[in-house]
Amino acid sequence: MSGTILEMSEITKSFPGVKALDNVNLNVEKGEIHALIGENGAGKSTLMKVLSGVHPYGSYSGDIILNGKKCDFKDINQSEALGIVIIHQELALIPELSIAENIFLGNEQASRGIVHWNETITKTKELLKKVGLNISPKVQIKDIGVGQQQLVEIAKALSKDVKLLILDEPTSALNEEDSQNLLNLLLDFKKQGITSILISHKLKELIKVSDRITILRDGKTIETLTLDEDEISEDRIIKGMVGRDLSNLFPVRNPNIGEVLFEVENWSAYHPVNSDRQILFDVKFNVRKGEIIGIAGLMGAGRTELAMSIFGKSYGKKITGKAYKNGVEIDIKNVGRAIENGIAYVSENRKEFGLILIESVKNNITLAGLHQVSNNSILNSNEEVKVAESIKSKINIKAPTIYQKALNLSGGNQQKVVLGKWIYTDPEILILDEPTRGIDVGAKFEIYKIINELADKGKSIIMISSELPELLGMCDRIYTMAEGKITGEVNKQDANQEILMKYMTEDWRA
Numbered sequence: 001m002s003g004t005i006l007e008m009s010e011i012t013k014s015f016p017g018v019k020a021l022d023n024v025n026l027n028v029e030k031g032e033i034h035a036l037i038g039e040n041g042a043g044k045s046t047l048m049k050v051l052s053g054v055h056p057y058g059s060y061s062g063d064i065i066l067n068g069k070k071c072d073f074k075d076i077n078q079s080e081a082l083g084i085v086i087i088h089q090e091l092a093l094i095p096e097l098s099i100a101e102n103i104f105l106g107n108e109q110a111s112r113g114i115v116h117w118n119e120t121i122t123k124t125k126e127l128l129k130k131v132g133l134n135i136s137p138k139v140q141i142k143d144i145g146v147g148q149q150q151l152v153e154i155a156k157a158l159s160k161d162v163k164l165l166i167l168d169e170p171t172s173a174l175n176e177e178d179s180q181n182l183l184n185l186l187l188d189f190k191k192q193g194i195t196s197i198l199i200s201h202k203l204k205e206l207i208k209v210s211d212r213i214t215i216l217r218d219g220k221t222i223e224t225l226t227l228d229e230d231e232i233s234e235d236r237i238i239k240g241m242v243g244r245d246l247s248n249l250f251p252v253r254n255p256n257i258g259e260v261l262f263e264v265e266n267w268s269a270y271h272p273v274n275s276d277r278q279i280l281f282d283v284k285f286n287v288r289k290g291e292i293i294g295i296a297g298l299m300g301a302g303r304t305e306l307a308m309s310i311f312g313k314s315y316g317k318k319i320t321g322k323a324y325k326n327g328v329e330i331d332i333k334n335v336g337r338a339i340e341n342g343i344a345y346v347s348e349n350r351k352e353f354g355l356i357l358i359e360s361v362k363n364n365i366t367l368a369g370l371h372q373v374s375n376n377s378i379l380n381s382n383e384e385v386k387v388a389e390s391i392k393s394k395i396n397i398k399a400p401t402i403y404q405k406a407l408n409l410s411g412g413n414q415q416k417v418v419l420g421k422w423i424y425t426d427p428e429i430l431i432l433d434e435p436t437r438g439i440d441v442g443a444k445f446e447i448y449k450i451i452n453e454l455a456d457k458g459k460s461i462i463m464i465s466s467e468l469p470e471l472l473g474m475c476d477r478i479y480t481m482a483e484g485k486i487t488g489e490v491n492k493q494d495a496n497q498e499i500l501m502k503y504m505t506e507d508w509r510a
């Protein structure tokens, strides 16, 4: 390493009712990959927003020293001018625009008001090559997956001559392979002298690529661990994060599994835009009372498409097939009918589907189950408050009050609100699509406990997750999907990562 690039000292930042950062110190060496880790709400994103000028000078106290010089950034442009580029937790690309337009948005390749389209395309191609993306710059963002969108964000960062790259949970939405590619890219950047600050809840990958790890807890710096000097293990990091040992990652459960509650068969669907393209092929699966089933699959396998098409046909065209509850065929032709039939769906994409950001925690929680707090359509606001308070404390949503707007919560706590909202509808069949994405280890344990409690009450749980250890730890039975088809079904006692991977990949044909 060749000296310090960044020193943040005694950073304190408050929001109404919350001290998000309390005298935080962070020291980053030139050319290193520095991980920032801590529970949901610990202050990681806030610290990075202070660094990049999103929270401007004057709104916090403490000093930012970059390459030996004190910086008082008033906005993000000022930090970018010095080579600091931040990729936020929630991606900020515009879905309707092309990759090229997104990359050069606000930085158009133009003279005298005329955008040089050819130049834009050529430059975009070069940038995409650097991040290993082999698609046309003209493709719209909405037509590519999250993993590829993440790479476009990084290509965008590279278009700005980045010296210090900040990635706020870049791999939380990515599968194993895409995550690995992205981390390799960071290691490549390191060789070119680019410094990175990486925030992630995936401890294994952090340990693999980081040179140093700084742990935050409740807005305070706990410690900085250095590779090769300190003993760096998951246990050690978890202890620093949560302040205690966490020996079991999954709560114990003695399942009590009953009759089949929900079943679909011959379930097929076509792409919503390109209606010649079949997405789901004759899917058949069932889930019993008190059972937690998992659906494993690689990105593009059709898991979310299956879940959403079942949840009131909210995905896909020309959907055919039958759904049964307690052996009787049910109608789930729209979301209202699905909810009436006791089905709830916790979306993987909280921003687009699960959460109304400008509304309060309370309103978000009680929204889907409004009929429960209303009597003859008159809203019982006392009841609403009681319910929201109890769910907030039950799943430990970190917010000063239930009146806090969802948009002011940390990413992981937003996810808990989405979960809380559907738990509140008291569903019989709960579909959870990546329920712990972006959630810290301690809170994951709490969420697993809630899922187990629901199962123990006789509910049927369908869990989609890209993290195989999570499925193996939680599910009684796991189905695998590939290319829109169910390719395997494995009971808990027979399941392991190798078998699931085999069925999730091409091997299932053999």
Ligand SMILES: Nc1ncnc2c1ncn2[C@@H]1O[C@H](COP(=O)(O)OP(=O)(O)OP(=O)(O)O)[C@@H](O)[C@H]1O
Pocket (backbone or CB within 6 Å): 015, 016, 018, 019, 020, 038, 039, 040, 041, 042, 043, 044, 045, 046, 047, 089, 398, 399, 407, 408, 409, 410, 411, 412, 413, 438, 440
């Ligand atoms: N704009 C805001 N207004 C009010 N409170 C905020 C705002 N931004 C963050 N907070 C609060 O500051 C604290 C730290 O939040 P922050 O987003 O930095 O957490 P985090 O460590 O990034 O968590 P996560 O892992 O969930 O993303 C939280 O209590 C959060 O609710």
Ligand SMILES: [Mg+2]
Pocket (backbone or CB within 6 Å): 044, 045, 046, 089, 168, 410, 411, 412
């Ligand atoms: Mg965050």
